[in-house]
Amino acid sequence: MTAIGWIVGLLILFTIITISKTAKIVPQKTAFIVERLGKYKATLEPGFHILIPWFDKVAYKHTLKEQAVDVPPQVCITRDNISVEVDGILYMQVMDPVKASYGINDYRFASTQLAQTTMRSIIGKMDLDKTFEERETINATIVQAVDKASDPWGVKVTRYEVKNITPPQSIKDAMEKQMRAEREKRATIAESEGDRQAKINRAEGEKQSMIAQSEGEKQKRINEAEGRAAEIEKVAMATAKGIREIGKSIEMPGGENAVNLRIAEQYLQEFGKLAQTNNSLIIPSNLSDIAGIIKSANAVLKEIETEKKPQ
Secondary structure: OOHHHHHHHHHHHHHHHHHHHHEEEEOOOEEEEEEEOOEEEEEEOOEEEEOOOOOEEEEEEEEOOOEEEEEEEEEEEOOOOOEEEEEEEEEEEEOOHHHHHHOOOOHHHHHHHHHHHHHHHHHOOOOHHHHHHOHHHHHHHHHHHHHHHHHHHOEEEEEEEEEEEEOOHHHHHHHHHHHHHHHHHHHHHHHHHHHHHHHHHHHHHHHHHHHHHHHHHHHHHHHHHHHHHHHHHHHHHHHHHHHHHHHHHHHOOOHHHHHHHHHHHHHHHHHHHHHOOOOOOOOOOOOOOHHHHHHHHHHHHHHHHHHHOOO
């Protein structure tokens, strides 16, 4: 290749390099920091930009999107002297690209280290049981501390999340035993409460049953008493009515003879019944004198009628 060819090739290469250093395209949600002769010149926003070749250069490139930074696991000692391993995730966003470029060498590393030291400080003030319960408090405290420290760096810490809190295996075993005992205790209490409630329910049921039974017995006796009273009343009324009818019949023509005949029949009938039983009998001397017995009965009836008549 001739000298002219070498020169042309160098010119083409120089032109390509110059163009590459002159034209810059900045993507969306990204900021470029431009330095001119080693000094800050401008912050390039998203779009197309022209730089002065060999004088201007892009010194830093920052994403303006929210970033998730993994915080490595670390060993922390609780207030009750238990070693636990804790890790988390830190969410941050670059708000000022200039401060992020010149305020600190590596804001991601610095924020991670600050989150770890703050975590150790918080865990050291808590008992082991509280570390599992107070995650929200831990997260809020770390966000507040890191955000305050990162303000000169142009970085905004949005939130922090604790991923895992891992105690030693011996502590895990002890916690498992404690939880098992607590579950068994709750089960025993629940069983006893259920048995107690069942006994109360059975007693209440028996009480209600006895009350209902006594009420039923009471009502039964009332009904039976009312029935007997009604029966006695009906019998008395029927008897009185029969007596009245007998009296009316006696006053009618031939009534006295009918009464005599009825008395004789009942006398013979009742005496015959007595003869059928194994009883000792006192037989009247005038047993064959039925007419005399009837006459005596009539005399009694007439005497009763005489007493009933008004004086």
